[in-house]
Amino acid sequence: MDQSVFRITKELSELQKNSDLSLAVACRDIDVRNVKALIIGPHETPYEFGFFEFAFKFGKEYPRKSPQVTATTTNGGRCRFNPNIYANGRVCLSILGTWRGERGEEWSAAQGLESILLSIQSLMSSNPYENEPGFEDANEPSDKKNQKEYVQKIRHETLRVSVIQRLEEYLGIGVDGQVTTPITAKDNYDLDMDVLEDESTVPFEPFKDLCKRRFLWYYDSYLATVQKGKEEVKDGQPFVRMPFEGSSNTMEGKFNYTELERRLRNIKKALDAETESWATQGLEAKANDTTVSVNLTRQYEQVVESFKRSDTPHNLELLDNNPFVWLLTYFGKPMTNLDGGLFRVKFSFSPRFPEEQPRIKFETRMFHHRISLDGTPCYFPATNRREDAKTHIEAVIEALEEEQPPYDPRTLVHLEAFKLFWGSPDDRRMYNRRLRRSVQQSMEDL
Incomplete structure (x- = not known):
């Protein structure tokens, strides 16, 4: 194998195995030199939970020479998301040789795909204006005003371009809010086809499912961003051009948070409807005895049997005998804040599983820092076992029962519960009381 290809393959494998919730990479099997990467914007920055995509092109001299990197989340070349990330896609970094740097900051063979992604991610700061080379010599107070206004428009366009436009394209949502290109069961469940499509003719969208699931995680944060934006700016107010923005390398537009909301x-609504459609598609897949249907039926039977063998109190059943919809009854762990709770959890599987991961919702309300307001849990299945449905069940339970989790703002799915859980001792006591109350309520609702 070509040494550069071996190195790229190794780096891709390592990145895909790790549990970093803010980086993702993918390539076609036939073209390992062309890699797509996704960076999810850091918490407490104007890029928060945005989906920013980059294209990497590795030459035969890699790793002696750095790859070419292009930002592709630019709204068709109209959005400059950072002083160092241009509207034309240019990424200015010393390690890429696209920006002058101090001695020791240039590229070396010891660096790689992950170090480049982390360097780009570091540009997505709470005050991206400071990435402008002339920032050190900026004047006050006009400069403070520019910094604030720059953050405001990046926050708006992060939401509009990197999140909303991306999801609307994935879901086929038109300007009127209607889904114009619905996915039918016929398109999805026939996984036993004899003729495979030519990869080159199929759009390569490796992050579609990831972004859909993360949107459900961060939905309340997006709404909170809208609310904050409405308090700071008025609809129709134009963006302010920054001193470093040129005529073809800028971010023009007007604020309209009402429309974004x-x-x-x-x-x-479209994501929820898509999830519900999986049940209907699943019954058709079952009737056609597809590979996915047979696989999920077998996995369901194995999980039920494993529950019996382990004497677990949890119960699992199918909704309407549909192998694509599992209902888990979770019994709270004894001697914890969950003790005595009884929660119903719905697992919806796609006819394209495991390419599309299951969508999970707690139908019984629970006040928990890892469960969103609408019941969507934030959990991490083992990366090498995502085709195993039991892994998803175990990961959800682990997320519920973990008593000393490490602080990670990328798991911010319930704003109030997260703030209390990671707040002061009094906040944590309030969190425990709210959790206990929801556990007690779960029994009363039976």
Whole structure:
């Protein structure tokens, strides 16, 4: 194998195995030199939970020479998301040789795909204006005003371009909010086809499912961003051009958070409808005895049997005898804040499983820092076992029962519960009381 290809393959494998919730990479099997990467914007920055995509092109001299990197989340070349990330896709970094740097900051063979991604991610700071080379010599107070206004428009366009536009394209949502290109069961469940499509003719969208699931995680954060934006700027107020922005390398536009909120809610409705459609598609897949249907039926039977063997109190059943919809009854762990709780959890599987991962929702309300307001849990299945449905069940339970989790703002799915859980001792006591109350309520609702 070509040494550069071996190195790229190794780096891709390592990145895909790790549990970093803010980086993702993918390539076609036939073209390992062309890699797509996704960076999810850091918490407490104007890029928060945005989906920013980059294209990497590795030459035969890699790793002696750095790859070419292009930002592709630019709204068709109209959005400059950072002083160092241009509207034309240019990424200015000293390690890429696209920006002058100090001695020791240039590229070396010891660096790689992950170090480049982390360097780009570091540009997505709470004050991206400071990445402008002339920032050190900026004047006050006009410069403070520019910094604030730059953050405001990046926050708006992060939501509009990197999140809303991306999800609308994935879901086929038109300007009127209607889904114009619905996915039918016929398109999805026939996985036993004899003729495979030519990869080159199929759009390569490796992050589609990831972004859909993360949107459900961060939906309330997006709405909170809208609310904050409405408090700071008025609809129709134009963006302010920064001193370093040129005529073809800028971010022009007007604020309209009211419209962004409408579009966010339409995306949420479309995602919920898509999840519900899996049940109907699943019954058709079952009737056609597809590979996915047979596989899920076998996995369901194995999980039920494993529950019996382990004497677990949890119960699992199928909704309407549909192997694509599992209902888990979770019994709270004894001697914990969950003790005595009884929660119903719905697992919806796609006819394209495991390419599309299951969508899970707690139908019984629970106040928990890892469960969103609508019941969507934030959990991490083992990366090498995502085709195993039991792994998803175990990961959800682990997320519920973990008593000393490490602080990670990428798991911010319930704003109030997260703030209390990681707040002061008094906040944590309030969190425990709220959790216990929801556990007690779960029994009363039976």
